[in-house]
Amino acid sequence: MPEKRTREDLALGAPAVEGGGGSPGGSGAGRVLVAVYGTFALAAGARAGVQLGTRFSEAPVAYLLSAFAAVVYIVATVGLVRGGRGGRRTALAAISVELVGVLVVGTLSLTDRAAFPDETVWSAYGRGYYFVPLVLPVLGLLLLRRTGQKSPPPKSPPPKSPPPKSP
């Protein structure tokens, strides 16, 4: 079928193709999530860099947490993009840590203000970031579950050896 682009297609966008790749970050919706994760990896990383570089002594706990959050976002982003079993597991671990982090830090930052004199990404459940840090891990887990159901691991292991069981 010849690819004929009408003027409308050119201006408003050609009809989309369906589906996507095998990794969680490969599906279209997954790529949107990867975009948001990438943004937060950058935002948290840059924030941690500035905080640690310019005024570490003021609030070491908060700033180290910022750095930790940045690492978690980066790991989650990479896991989602890479896909496969390893990437999926990496993403699952990072996103779980992220969810626990935002809940614990969010609660602590409200109950024990003295420990968090300066904002982190996760303070007050991510209020400084319009609560995206709170929603993001939930969406991430949903995506992992959905893509996991839709496409079971594409690589089937050789039939002779049973799949390695983790202890």
Add this chain to the structure above:
Amino acid sequence: MTAFLVGAITAVAVLLAVLGVASTLARRRIGLLHLGVAGVLEVLLLVQAAVAGIAMLGGDTPADTPTFLGYLGGIVLVPVAGGLWARSEQTRWAGTVMAVAAAVVGVMAWRLLQLWEAARA
């Protein structure tokens, strides 16, 4: 760094976000319209960077200069990255990627203004 400029940036960013979401709903990829609006947004951001840069050279620096410069430099890259990404995206989610980039620009612009005004406080 003026509220007017930030307002204009916000308006264009919102337009771009709406266009992006609309193309996702219409099951289309993005087209020249999106790229054009993203281009307008980029020009506004470059103007903003120039205005802020000139003001800072004139000795009018915000209190938290490193953070301000980080945002100022970073925000310019967002529409470019979002546009390139959305253009290569074949699924209908291309528009949403564009919309995410636009939303990020909108938020960052207001954060920039906040950081800038803090100098005066």
